[in-house]
Amino acid sequence: MRSRRERSVPAPLLVPAVLAVAFLVLPLVGLLVRTPWSELWPQLTSPGVGEALRLSLVSATLATAVSLVLGVPLAWVLARSRIRGRGVLRALVTVPLVLPPVVGGVALFLVLGRQGIVGRWLDEAFDITIPFTTTAVVIAETFVAMPFLVISVEGALRAADARYEEAAATLGADRWTTFRRVTLPLVAPGIAAGAVLCWARALGEFGATITFAGNFPGTTQTMPLAVYLALQQDPESAIVLSLVLLAVSLATLLLLRGRWLGRAGAAP
Amino acid sequence: MSLVAEVRVQRGVLHVELDVRVADGEVLAVLGPNGAGKSTLLRVLAGLLPPDGGRVTVDGEPWDDVDAGVHLPAHRRRLGMVFQDHLLFPHLSITDNVAFGLRTRGAGRREARAAAAHWLERVELADLGARRPGQLSGGQAQRVALARALAGEPPVLLLDEPLSALDARTRLTVRAELRRHLGEFGGSTVLVTHDPVDAMALADRVVVVEEGRVVQAGPPGEVARRPRTDYVARLVGLALLPGTGEGATVRLDGGGRVAVAEETAGTVFVAVRPESVALWPQRPEGSPRNVWPVRLASATPHGATVRCELAGEVPLLADVTAAAFAEMGLAPGAQLWATVKASEVAVYER
Numbered sequence: 001m002r003s004r005r006e007r008s009v010p011a012p013l014l015v016p017a018v019l020a021v022a023f024l025v026l027p028l029v030g031l032l033v034r035t036p037w038s039e040l041w042p043q044l045t046s047p048g049v050g051e052a053l054r055l056s057l058v059s060a061t062l063a064t065a066v067s068l069v070l071g072v073p074l075a076w077v078l079a080r081s082r083i084r085g086r087g088v089l090r091a092l093v094t095v096p097l098v099l100p101p102v103v104g105g106v107a108l109f110l111v112l113g114r115q116g117i118v119g120r121w122l123d124e125a126f127d128i129t130i131p132f133t134t135t136a137v138v139i140a141e142t143f144v145a146m147p148f149l150v151i152s153v154e155g156a157l158r159a160a161d162a163r164y165e166e167a168a169a170t171l172g173a174d175r176w177t178t179f180r181r182v183t184l185p186l187v188a189p190g191i192a193a194g195a196v197l198c199w200a201r202a203l204g205e206f207g208a209t210i211t212f213a214g215n216f217p218g219t220t221q222t223m224p225l226a227v228y229l230a231l232q233q234d235p236e237s238a239i240v241l242s243l244v245l246l247a248v249s250l251a252t253l254l255l256l257r258g259r260w261l262g263r264a265g266a267a268p
Numbered sequence: 269m270s271l272v273a274e275v276r277v278q279r280g281v282l283h284v285e286l287d288v289r290v291a292d293g294e295v296l297a298v299l300g301p302n303g304a305g306k307s308t309l310l311r312v313l314a315g316l317l318p319p320d321g322g323r324v325t326v327d328g329e330p331w332d333d334v335d336a337g338v339h340l341p342a343h344r345r346r347l348g349m350v351f352q353d354h355l356l357f358p359h360l361s362i363t364d365n366v367a368f369g370l371r372t373r374g375a376g377r378r379e380a381r382a383a384a385a386h387w388l389e390r391v392e393l394a395d396l397g398a399r400r401p402g403q404l405s406g407g408q409a410q411r412v413a414l415a416r417a418l419a420g421e422p423p424v425l426l427l428d429e430p431l432s433a434l435d436a437r438t439r440l441t442v443r444a445e446l447r448r449h450l451g452e453f454g455g456s457t458v459l460v461t462h463d464p465v466d467a468m469a470l471a472d473r474v475v476v477v478e479e480g481r482v483v484q485a486g487p488p489g490e491v492a493r494r495p496r497t498d499y500v501a502r503l504v505g506l507a508l509l510p511g512t513g514e515g516a517t518v519r520l521d522g523g524g525r526v527a528v529a530e531e532t533a534g535t536v537f538v539a540v541r542p543e544s545v546a547l548w549p550q551r552p553e554g555s556p557r558n559v560w561p562v563r564l565a566s567a568t569p570h571g572a573t574v575r576c577e578l579a580g581e582v583p584l585l586a587d588v589t590a591a592a593f594a595e596m597g598l599a600p601g602a603q604l605w606a607t608v609k610a611s612e613v614a615v616y617e618r
Binding site: 171 | 314315343346347348351355357358359360368372420
């Protein structure tokens with residue numbers, strides 16, 4: 001009897017909780033209900049959709065790769081080095097997490113645009129223009145998504161026992177060797193989880209992309225942009241595109257829960 | 269040749285000032301309570317902590333010299349270190365763990381693996397090479413850690429509480445094996461421990477460290493027989509009584525007198541072993557020269573005997589058999605008489 005009472009949820013908590021679940025789940029159910037299942041295949045195979053999907057996957061993957069190459073070392077610096085102003089550095093790095101992506105897009109445009117500080121120099125010296133290209137899509141997505149990876153990997157590094165690195169040092173390993181052969185394998189689950197989060201965020205990126213890269217089918221129109229555009233002209237295809245993104249998101253979540261978050265959570 | 273170190277480190281309120289010297293083939297035990305600065309000393313020797321002052325020299329080569337601005341980083345010091353909780357790399361096989369130091373110091377993969385297999389054979393774990401550290405028992409893991417530390421054949425071996433994470437029975441067998449390997453090891457060994465049994469069983473020489481200073485140094489037997497501080501006395505289970513020698517008796521600083529077998533003068537320590545103290549419910553007949561009224565403060569079973577802590581003018585420890593303890597109906601608070609033969613009392617200069 002007693003255990004049953006302890007397990008029951010008080011009404012003031014239960015009712016809002018149920019409402020919250022309904023609020024989060026109902027829109028997704030609505031999406032499924034309104035899906036024109038018979039037209040699913042023709043819609044999916046129409047040239048515009050395939051192009052947007054391919055562009056989205058490629059740019060999100062490239063953004064994740066760039067984030068890994070730059071973000072893992074940054075996370076190491078934040079977690080392990082003793083440089084001054086680390087707190088400020090961490091705050092700066094996490095700004096894109098809370099910044100409205102549109103603002104990020106504007107900022108990127110001001111720096112890398114043709115009249116921008118770096119953009120003008122690139123244009124004059126190398127004849128390179130970044131805005132409104134696929135490169136711009138990758139840059140915008142990296143800007144928004146990399147902090148997710150950095151924060152996740154930094155957390156994994158802090159949780160990892162730094163004494164393994166001391167043990168490696170007593171075995172003659174310098175810091176770079178230690179990083180490659182000890183630290184990296186130890187935090188691999190954290191890096192993988194961070195990379196998936198980063199990839200999912202890059203895949204859904206809208207604001208910074210449309211501001212900095214524009215909305216050109218084939219070069220910069222990713223899935224979220226295509227969904228937004230389709231909703232105004234052809235709602236049914238917007239539903240189909242949304243369904244694809246939902247499926248990709250759910251797959252990501254399953255991957256995270258089953259493979260990496262579970263293992264990372266179980267590690268001491 | 270040897271390890272010579274003068275280490276000065278300020279860690280919060282603790283000022284560590286330790287000078288140690290270890291010859292080739294010698295095992296030095298650094299014995300002391302937690303927070304005495306033992307591990308700090310070891311971290312400095314390993315290069316993991318730069319000292320605030322002093323120098324560390326190995327075979328004439330300076331590893332640390334604060335005045336000259338010399339600090340060799342940890343990975344360039346030729347040493348092996350064994351940690352309390354083994355710290356085997358969980359993502360590498362046992363063989364690769366043992367081969368790790370050889371690889372970082374430039375050996376080829378096959379050569380390092382072969383050497384690792386040889387070392388695993390020496391710690392009698394040859395058939396576990398393919399396993400991961402998580403699949404080993406605590407004792408096995410610590411033996412692998414020892415093999416990993418020794419595989420580079422370093423001139424210096426540092427052992428940081430190598431046995432204290434093991435259960436009592438495993439500790440016994442690993443200690444015996446460690447003793448064998450230390451006997452074969454040609455370099456200088458520094459063993460940090462808070463367990464006097466480890467120090468007695470493994471070391472050629474013991475330094476006792478309290479609050480960052482050496483309070484006693486000597487061969488293990490000497491330290492055990494003639495402790496100079498309460499900490500060491502408690503560790504080795506002796507009652508330590510400071511006093512002043514007056515011929516064949518010692519006037520204790522805490523009050524009371526003790527008859528001793530040899531004549532002494534000046535400030536001395538009196539050490540009484542618990543097994544030489546006899547307890548009586550009444551004042552014993554005859555005229556034993558050392559007889560004191562005591563109160564039983566506490567009693568803890570110790571195998572077949574009971575270790576009794578006795579309060580009174582002369583505080584003592586006494587071991588009585590469990591049978592005698594029960595027969596006398598002893599309980600904390602009991603008023604008793606304690607006797608000790610003068611010939612059983614050790615007395616030495618302070």
